[in-house]
Amino acid sequence: MAHDASKDQIRLSAALRARAANVRTEAEPAFSGWQNAPLNVLDCVLSLNRSYEKFCLPRVERFSVRRPDIRQLAAFRELIVSYPSPLRFSEVELDYRDERRASVLLGVTEYLLRALDDSPEGAGELSGTEGEMARLGIWARKVMPDDAWDIGVRGFALAGFQYLRMLFPSATRAFRFAGHAATTNFILLATVTWHNGGE
Numbered sequence: 001m002a003h004d005a006s007k008d009q010i011r012l013s014a015a016l017r018a019r020a021a022n023v024r025t026e027a028e029p030a031f032s033g034w035q036n037a038p039l040n041v042l043d044c045v046l047s048l049n050r051s052y053e054k055f056c057l058p059r060v061e062r063f064s065v066r067r068p069d070i071r072q073l074a075a076f077r078e079l080i081v082s083y084p085s086p087l088r089f090s091e092v093e094l095d096y097r098d099e100r101r102a103s104v105l106l107g108v109t110e111y112l113l114r115a116l117d118d119s120p121e122g123a124g125e126l127s128g129t130e131g132e133m134a135r136l137g138i139w140a141r142k143v144m145p146d147d148a149w150d151i152g153v154r155g156f157a158l159a160g161f162q163y164l165r166m167l168f169p170s171a172t173r174a175f176r177f178a179g180h181a182a183t184t185n186f187i188l189l190a191t192v193t194w195h196n197g198g199e
Helices: 007-022 035-045 052-066 073-082 086-094 097-117 128-142 145-150 158-167 181-195
Strands: none
Touching: 007 145, 035 052, 035 073, 035 097, 035 128, 035 158, 052 086, 052 128, 073 097, 086 145, 097 128, 145 158
8 A cells, every 4th residue: 555645744734733732932042952962962862752841851950960070971981881781870870760771872972972083173272071062063063864874873763863963062953942852852753753654
């Protein structure tokens, strides 16, 4: 049986209209990501298919307070692997027991560290956390949506990849509604679902 794309377009349009009706109309300040890469990675991975305000945001904020010294990806990876497993890290540091999500967290961190290894050091005069964020902003501009399939992290695909790109400075923010991650995820997931024929 042939797939009817017009029905998918109608369903997507109706879903977006219903979602838009539930979005607050007052202007919120645009969220342009956290101040360091580990918090952006946490935000991205924890927000996928979860309530942003109730689940993701409290965990990211709590981690930022408990671990103010973890400001770069290499230190974040070291912290994760200092535990017997990524799951144990997630249980202790994030109060979250999901082995697959913990593996995604480590995998995305390692992917970005490889991206940093492949990027030029010269991001102006910046170094440390600011330099890392600037280089990841360059990465976010340089990669394309199709690069999502090259990450090699099971459970992390196009929606997560696009949201990760939006969390870094200089990245395109074409899909962001008032900076709200849950809305961004909804739109990206709806788009991917429609693009994949409703699967």
